[in-house]
Amino acid sequence: MSGSILVGRGLTKRFGGLVAVNFVDIEVDEGQIYGLIGPNGAGKTTLFRLLSGVYAPTAGTVELRGRKIAGLSPHAVCAFGLVTTHQIVRPFADMTVHRNVLVGALYGRRGLRGAAAEAEVDRILEFTQLSAHRATLARSLTLARRKRLEVARALATAPDVLLLDEVAAGLNPTEGAQMVDLIRKIRGSGITIVMVEHVMKAIMSLSDRIMVMDLGRKIALGTADEVARDPAVVKAYLGERAIA
Amino acid sequence: MRLVEALISALMVAGLYATMSYGLALIYGVRKIINLANAGTMMLGAFVTLLIWQATGLDPLLCVFIVGPLFFGLGAVIEVFLVRRVAAQAPIISLLLLFGVWLVMQAVASLVFGGDVRSVRPAYIDSVVHLGEVTLAYNRLAVFFSGLVILVGLELFLRSTFLGRAVRALAQDVEACQLAGIDTKRVSMIAFGIGTALSGAAGCLLTLVFAFDPTNPFGVLQLKSFTIIVLGGLESVVGVAFASFVLALAENLTVTLWKAQLENLVSFVLLVVVLVVMPGGLAALLRRRGVA
């Protein structure tokens, strides 16, 4: 349960004149839940996309179990064991829940086929409490269930590291609590989780370690309590006057 | 001297190309829809001009004043009754729809006018103008200047009038427009109408330069328009002008330096290359250097 599984060094991403991520180091230990917070525009989602291969970094490296993955295509990154969910959920709208997850099982790391793939899909639907909606089209699901579907599909790829981008956003308190339970269950099964969140209750209660970003840089790192009390963090969220 | 002639010749053609591409560029800019029916409306514009000229002898340059408003109405109708229904779906759907509209327009024109090649020949069709040692065809000059007038008029409209600015705003952010109290549905319809009016007007002007039938040369010209708006940036009128010149020059060079028949082949290859290499077009390139 020790050792870093995902390491980013000197990650920088520039869009024209704008520096979205400015020389950030990140070190995630295996089996951890690692949280990423920060005010809007801090660069959290961009950092996420650098880690998952959607963006190629302007500078810096990303290593998954020592293997360089920066700039690889997302499907190659998935094959190495890292998968992301999206901020705005993107299920395969005209496919059933079952088929959505099946795609992950077929094309994910284990490349399952036939009966083995079906068994895995069943297991994951059970795990994410979506079995009852197996035959429903993704476009007909409620938001909460679509979010769980997104997670289920990602789990079907048998990842080592799961990146969750604002997975609790838009959920009511009950649904949010369900999502938190699901995330704990996922960690329990041995998957490392990195999550970006604005819903403080969720991320503070779940994370073993939290990084705070602001304006593209890391401004704090520590446990939930440490970070909550850090004056730099308070300043970033609430402004100068809150300190004084 | 040959170089100067080549450049001026390219410029004349560019004026023509720019005129026919404006309609496409405007509609794409505002609705993010690729109007494949553009070829159809250009063709109908040419045939309406033919009818008017045959009946009244009215010069095609003046026919623009009739065709413009008429086709504005046509565009508005197409937008309201057809395009609007599929606007919420994937862009390929509206592409297919407008493609169908183009097919219908071609078929109707063929049924009504037959497949024969037509032309419009006002008195000055064969006149030339001498500028020093360079000889220019009068009709091409007329088309070039008409195109220029339309370009300037369009820019003025888009920058100075409220409606024009509403159209540009709609091209940027639909929700923001709604929040600002702009009737987006009405502005959409108007934008489509203007775009269609422009391509109808282009059809008018084209009669002075090309002989035509219901299918030729509009399909080919439409593809050249695509090349132009992708090369020039789909949202920039100035970009369209630049790109028109680039394409005209490339074609001209192909004809003089290689083989005349390959002119269109070069345009199509350029289309594919441009689509693949420059999704933002010239305008994006210009914007990055702080020009457009």
Place this chain on the structure above:
Amino acid sequence: MTPQPPRLGLPRWLTSVWTQAALIVAIGVVIALIPVLQPRALNLQRLAFFVLWYAIMATGWNIIGGYAGQISFGHSAFLGMGAYVSGVLWYTTKIDPLLTLPIAGLAAAAYSFLVGVPTLRLRGPYFAIATIGVGEASRLFAVNFDDIFGVTLTKGVTGLSLPNYDAETVHYATAAVFVLAMLTTLWIRRGVFGTGLFAINMDRDAAETVGVPTARLQVLALAVSAFFCATAGTLYAARQQFLDPASMFGFDKSIALVLIPLVGGLGTVWGPVFGALLYSAGLDQIQSASRNPYLPSLIYGVLLVVIVLFEPLGIVGLLGRLRAPLGRLLRPAEGTT
């Protein structure tokens, strides 16, 4: 973008892969037997040829256009390529054209790879426009081929006249290629490859993140579709014994290949077949009823608009709407895939 096929309420045994495969082979055999059972019915043979011909091409097109959702307006490029590769080989080296069928197919697949790798990165409408460019460029290239390379191979616009060939043999070959095409599309649709293509169709980026190698699958889909369109070209060369760029690389063929799967049912296995049947038989009927050469395109244009507006799944979609009344006739059963 391709909508989910409707639940037709057909019994399980009917929709199983094996039953469908058997059905395909059976249809192929029946059609192949036409010259044997009705040797005088030349018109029927001609009609059968063209229905199968369009079905083969439309089925191929459907793999990239329907399953993967990348609508191509330029597939006549592959038809023409196949026709001319076989035709020119036949003309110059006297090789039996049906023997060159696989070569024509592979040549077109290679060409599709060349144009596909850069253009398949484009999204929906831009890819469609690029394919218009590719289709037209291919046609012009074919027209000017002899001039460009200083040879006399394709005979350009005048057309290439080919030796005689036994129509019956072509008929059997066409039926065989049809069966092959249908089995291929069935296998793709029901298999892992098809699931991947549909995922790309729904959301390319999301598919990437869960491990679907989108570029690779799209290129492969295009290659398969090009292969089958090219085989149709060879068959045409053998049957009609005359090739010219205007018909082989014509934009009208590309349009037909978009229309047929759309009318029949985009992204379904049998849709292209229904569409081909309607298109060929329809064209035949219209042409015998009216001498007007422009009536067909008017009807097709209107059909396209109507389908896009009201029933994106064409005939298969309409069948789906009839399900409720039909369901009372058939046994109640679970839905299809």
